[in-house]
Amino acid sequence: MSAAARERIRALLAPHPRIPLALLPTPLEPLPRLSDALGGPRIWVKRDDLTGLAFGGNKARQLEYVFADLVARKPDVLVTGANIQSNWSRQCAAAAARLGIPIVLVLRDTDDKEITGNVLIDHWLGAEVRLVDEPEMTRMLRFQIDRVVDELRAEGRNALKIDPWGASVPFGYVGMMAELDEQVEAAGIAPTRIWLAAAGPTHSGIELGARLLGWPTRVTGIAPITWSDAPLDVLVADAANRAAELLGIELRIRPDEIDNRDGYVAPGYGRSSPASLEALRLAARTDALLLDPVYTAKAMAGLIDAVRSGELTRDDTVIFLHTGGLPAAFARRDDILAASRLP
């Protein structure tokens, strides 16, 4: 913990335009009953489910830099998308509404067609929602969105794609680490681990921030999804390195230095497992911490396993990053009920 290192991070980020969108700082809270129930490390939660911007989540911090860049390019329409219950798309729709820019969301409804949760909020925020039946997520993020961008450009509109893998996307979490450093110092704790649901740039930003602060802390990401183009450690390192280059720093991260675990994806992206349902139930009934079934419940399942296997001990202090995603819980009613009925 060092004020000088925090200042360095802030100075590195300062030249990059940022539009305030998130409610910051988010709270850092202890989870005493969950820690006691597990009988292992002291667990704290960084509440990025409370970032605001239409129900919170990790995208709010990321979009502060992404939207600053987009607005400077004077779009008359924005295009992005992902799964029908995409948190990214919901927070993009919220940012676009705030800035008065029309947005088209291209959402994949292959497995899930109900208009509830995130996609309901997308309509509420005034986004134009286009549903597509596309089984492949990587193709979804490239081809399907690009097709709509091309179509809008052919109509003469300055349509810009909001790219979830853009080089500045990790910046929000580099900045979050400076915020966390200050909170950890005030709380008088020394985290030995950071734990999160990580599918890409959030993990990259935290890893970069931890190194810039000189934290010895290991960062563990639990993957909710596997991408078809490369393993997540490669994608996370690559996004970190592109962000580092844009920040003008020498630091580079190798894939083998990234602890991103894909053992919790099964039975598939967005689908619950017995372990994720147990985690969802336990966090709610100990510290009233509501986790989302797609991302954070799986991350917590990984943390619980690490306590049970002895990887995390009473000597550890773990910061669990709550990345949000709660609106999707309403589209996963059966999972929440199943967790609630566990013996």
Ligand SMILES: Cc1ncc(COP(=O)(O)O)c(C=O)c1O
């Ligand atoms: C709730 C939640 N947690 C974690 C993630 C992973 O974020 P990132 O892709 O930036 O690692 C996402 C987004 O995909 C999310 O919506």
